Amino acid sequence: MQQIEGGRISSFQVMCLLFLVRMTATTISFPFMIGHESPTDAWIGVAIGVAVSLVLLELIIQLGMKYPDMTIIQYSQVVLGRFPGKAIAFLLIWFWISDAALTIRALGAAITSSFMPETPILVFILLTVLLSANAARNGIEIVGRWGELVAIGVLVSGLVLVLPYRAMNFKNLMPVLPYGLAPHIKGSLTIIAFYMRLSIAWMIIPLAHNRKEVLRYSRYAVLLSGVLILGHAISLVTVFGSQATALAVPGFTLARQIFIGQFFERIETIPVSIWVLNAMVKVALDFWAAATGLSQVFGLQNFQPLAYPVGALAASFSMLFFESLVDLIQFTKHTWSIYSILLVIAIALILHLGSIIKNSNSRTIKPGNGHSDR
Amino acid sequence: MLKRLRKAIARKSRQFARLSRNKPFNNSQGRHTKRPLSEMLDVNEKRIRQAFGDSPDLVLRRIAIGKKGRINALVVHLKAMVDGEIVSGAIMKRIVDKTEGLSQPRMAYTNIRDRYLELTGIGEEHDFDNLLGEITSGNTCIIVDGVPKAIVCQVQGYAQRNISEPSTEATIRGSKEGFIESLPTNLSLLRRRIRNPRLRVEQYTLGEVSKTPVALLFIEGIANSRVTEEARRRLSQIRIDSIQESGQLEELIEDAPLSPFPTLLRTERPDRVTGNLLEGRIAILTDGSPFALIAPATFTMFLTAPEDYFERFYAGSVIRILRYLAFVLSLTLPTLYIAITTFHQELLPTPLILSIAAQRDRIPFPAVAEAALMEIVFEILREAGLRLPRIVGQAVSIIGALVIGEAALRAGLVSAAMIVVVALTGISSFATPIFSLGISIRLLRFPLMLLASTLGLFGILAGLAALSIHLFSLRSFGVPYTEPLTPFVAREQQDTVFRAPWWAMSKRPRFVGGQDDTRSAPGQVPEPPVLEEKEG
Amino acid sequence: MIPTRSTHVAAYVAIMAVLISLTSGCWNRREIETLGFVMAIGLDESPSGRIQLTVQFAKPGALAGGTEAAGRSEKPFWVSTVEGDTVFECFRHLGSVSTKRPYLQHNRFIIFGDELLKNKGLMPVIDFFNRDAEARLASQVLAVKGATAREYLQAEFEGASLPSEGEQGMLLYLETALGTISPLTFRELEDRMGSEGIEPIAVGVEVVPLKPDTSIKGELTREEVKSTARLGGTAVFKGDYLVGWLDEYETRGLNWILGKVKSTLMVFPQPGFEDRLATIEILRSTGNFKVEVRDDSIVASIHVDTIGNLGEVQEPVDFVKQPETWGQFEKGLEAAIKQEIMQTVTKLQALGADAIGFGQDIFRRKPKDWANIRGHWDDLFPTVKIHVQVKAKLRTPGMVLKSVKTR
DSSP states (O other), X not given: OOOSSOSOBOHHHHHHHHHHHHHHHHHTOOTTTTTOSOGGGHHHHHHHHHHHHHHHHHHHHHHHHHSTTSOHHHHHHHHHOHHHHHHHHHHHXXXXXXXXXXXXXXXXXXXXXXXXXXXXXXXXXXXXXXXXXXXXXXXXXXXXXXXXXXXXXXXXXXXXXXXXGGGOOGGGGOOSSTTOSHHHHHHHHHHHHHHGGGGGHHHHGGGBSOGGGHHHHHHHHHHHHHHHHHHHHHHHHHHHGGGGGGOSSHHHHHHTTOEETTTEESOTHHHHHHHHHHHHHHHHHHHHHHHHHHHHHTTOSOSHHHHHHHHHHHHHHHHHHOSSXXXXXXXXXXXXXXXXXXXXXXXXXXXXXXXXXXXXHOOOSOTTOSOOOO | OHHHHHHHXXXXXXXHHHHHHHSOXXXXXXXSOOOBOOSOHHHHHHHHHHHTTSOTTEXXXXXXXXXXXXXXXXXXXXXXXXXXXXXIIIIIHHHHHHGGGOOOHHHHHHHIIIIIOOOSOEEEEOBHXXXXXXXXXXXXXXXXXXXXXXXXXXXXOOOOOOOOOOSSSOOSSSOOOOOOSOHHHHHHHHHHHOOOTTEEEEEEEEOTTTOEEEEEEEETTTSOHHHHHHHHHHHHXXXXXXXXXXXXXXXXXXXXXXXXXXXXXXXXXHHHHHHHHHTTOEEEEETTOSOEEEESOOGXXXXXXXXXXXXXXXXXXXXXXXXXXXXXXXXXXXXXXXXXXXXXXXXXXXHHHHHHHHHHTTOOSOHHHHHHHHHHHHHHHHHHHHHSOHHHHXXXXXXXXXXXXXXHHHXXXXXXXXXXXXXXXXXXXXXOSSHHHHHHHHHHHHHHHHHHHHHTHHHHHHHHHHHHHHHHHOEETTEETTTTTXXXXXXXXXXXXXXXXXXXXXXXXXXXXXXOOBOSOSOOOOOOOOOOOOOO | OHHHHHHHHHHHHHHHHHHHHHTTSOTTOOOGGGEEEEEEEEEEEOTTSSEEEEEEEEOHHHHSSXXXXXXXXXXXXXXXXXXXXXXXXXXXXXXXXXXXXXXXXXXXXXXXXHHHHHHTOSHHHHHHHHHOSSOOTTOEEEEESSXXXXXXXXXXXXXXXXXXXXXXXXXXXXXXXXOOOOOOBHHHHHHHHHSTTOOOEEEEEEEEEOOGGGSOOSTTSOSOOOEEEEEEEEEEEETTEEEEEEOHHHHHHHHHHHTOOOSEEEEEEOTTXXXXXXXXXXXXXXXXXXXXXXXXXXXXXXXXXXXXXXXXXXXXXXXXXXXXXXXXXHHHHHHHHHHHHHHHHHHHHHHTOOOSOHHHHHHHHOHHHHHHHGGGHHHHGXXXXXXXXXXXXXXXXTTOSBOOOOO
């Protein structure tokens, strides 16, 4: 039967997905806060990061809007020709798979270090991969719907930032700029790096109902996540003071400080459950993008058979790449952030330039020749 | 394993289709082979007698009509299926009296057909097999010697139940009428509620042996034509020996045959059917079943009770939220008990957890076994309660409450907290208005309990996530099952968790209907009249 | 459509199968009845110089929902003590003396013995509580004065079945009604330890041995109620070592400065009668301080605002005839508060421990100045000049304006 909804997702769902893609790096692990050199005014770094990310977002989304009927896998081949285009496609697919591996591992590490230390991390990795790959296999519509609900949950879990009110001391936010701007520039890089994950929009844009709205909604996603990240940073500092930068899993530890009245405490499992779902949606989106991308590179009819293999790949990477939580944090903070910024910005610039040159040189090849949607 | 199962099902259905095409059930009477009626009355009589195997309830009344009784005629019906008074008064008497002056059989035939019978339901049949069908469905047929045709008089009359209050969907406010087993009566219940020619009824006869009448209902111009087309397609594909109940039909036409969730809504209530027809859905009524099927069904519909629409909207909304809560509780409460007592002992306040620990101290089983045991016992009690005769039912509930509850507690088999949990779960599961969803929830509880006992809350989380991915992937007649919660449709939130006042619900659901989506004129908020100044 | 759907179902079955097959081990699964709910943790230095851990377990059966036959004389808690080289090791050793696995999530108190704090300091014993997934950072920190934590954990409180509940109630009452303690959680303790220019403190407790004749014989009481405890005062640390104690009044002095006095009673000489006392009930107060770094000195100006009601006088007063005495009471109150504050600061300066956070204030408002002086703050703190300003307002004289007077 013909599907009435028609295999697409709404702009609102795009916003929710992009929002969730960014939030994992705050709720599950918060590399920005870990070891920050100037914790008392860390919010400055967040603000700078969000502002810069808004500008970079323009670069990312505008690229997608140039070829609104195609995914980046398709138009990179149109713009740059077959082989360079495929090279970029592979880079991005690798990026998504490795990014998924990073998230899966961070999730597993967070749960095992703070909730279930005796359970092997592999259990959580497999669980996440199975669920996410299953969702990815069902297609973007299902991931979109899932994301929609979870995003609302994550917004509600923003209460975690307020509920440890008894433990908050706003004087901890002083002094401002004791060590100058340098640590904040450094910190904002981490913030920006995780906003580069929004480049997954390159795969989603052709499937959005109303593509003109995508830019607006992705801006909302950046702002919304920015506010929440800011909230996390401020809440952590007001609650933990000098200890805020020492926590291995800041979000989870913050949730442990919830205290409502005399009765409700130790209910951190509830927000943490939502955050786990958040990470799962993000991983599902990564899987979906990688599987779709691969099927487009190889010209397959259907991406679905690739979902589980991609998941398996990510699961094994997540086990092989990192030795321990310390290793993971070091990698995320220092290697991955630079790598993701360079990769995404470089690809965006190359394709922008490529399309400008192409448009001025020849107008013979129409964009969107022969490549089917999905 | 499942794949094999699915293949087997497909193979069987193909075989069945072939079977029914080549070698139909109904003895030697194929569906499409035409056998015209004979001109000879004797031949016709013999063939009818043969077809029914000389059944004692077959009435073959030969009468002599026309001038001096020269024309032979045959009145045929099944004794138990017709209204005897009408047959003797309005058919037999009239035919004999009025045809006095006619000598030509053809004249007699046309006059009987067109003038003499004071009945509204008159038809004509040339084909012998169709004639048999008319007889079996309770019509009286008149065959005149020398005419290869038969007059069909609709004089069905058989015992049927009175319209009574629906037993599975009781309400406090709202209509107390429920469907019964008779399709014509059920249609009348709906026609009375929607007095509009646009209410279309399409009749199908399903079941190669049973020939059950099934009606497809929708409102032209409101229902989505793609949905009705799909329903027609699915109904006409059915090849089965009989349809005894709409549940059978449901399994044959639903979207997700292997899903634990129902994708068609089953209801006993005409007002629910009416409401859904007006939202652009279709309804399928089956003769012999007091349950109508509604499609496309979405998840929120299963948690809606008719009262929500008739009570004041505050009450309607709050009660509906309560029902959602009960739904969540009935699915997760025992699993939460297991997760909390075996993994997350920190979640409850200290005095409460200490009290549970004290109760659990003497229980010999692990929490999961305790919970599973009690849940199973409860399910048995419930099942037994349904099947037992009313009078014994009382005794069983006393035994259930006292023996299982109090005695098991005293014997140290289960903890008091567990009994509270089971009781709450049981009560909550009754708050689901549609029984078919309640059953799914009862089934899903057990795998979730297993998950909870392996990974605690994260197990429950994984289970619920898998369930929700499954829910998101479901569609009922092309409409996403979880619509309008997700994909989120802001406009339709008027009637999901909350119920907006009627004057605010001016649009019909978008996904479902899609043709004429104006329900009411906007701006109808009632206002008190402006009082004029009293003259002093 | 059918193939995809049934494979979804197949995927769920696969998930279930994987999970079930993986569940042969029990990992974090622990049935509730196998757990010993730890209500308080005590840490001491053992006679041989190692770490001694004392844990107070709740005995659920004796509390509620247990058998009636157990009787009321059963103690609702029991105490286990073990020795080890590290805290974690001690917890593992508990297994050899306790029938149940210690479960820390419901723990409310971490109690340190006097000797441990003086000789070993906090550092060697606190890390476990940070690192362990079960320990809660919201536990209250207590320091036992002149006794071991072990002795303290044997104490019982009338009216509360579990000692931790009794302590919790007393902490709350003292904090809100008297201000003679300055409660802080483990997280706040660590924040103080890790922050610039502030020293850790902890709530002081004392063990009060009960005389044998105070216990009533009979069915209602137990034979062995050895002691009860008294809360009040503050342990003052420098770095992570205990250096001294503030008594209850000095603690209140600290709370005035920090603005933490919610309600309390001030007793001071009644104006005009040096040997008689007036009592004023403080309703609320705010307090703050500001530290200024000048060229030659560092000046801390403390500002306290407070509102109270007259609660009791020992010599008759008549506000109808002599309304000017009202003002004298306010003055008297101001002086009394000021004196309490001065006493606290003097004591802390003598101990050389900046428990108020003068240094932190400089760091927060003048990070540049702090960079210059942080190296010799230990020397500078005792020289900080104090400037106290108290503004007290009295609301009502109570139900009478005039006292009863003997003729």
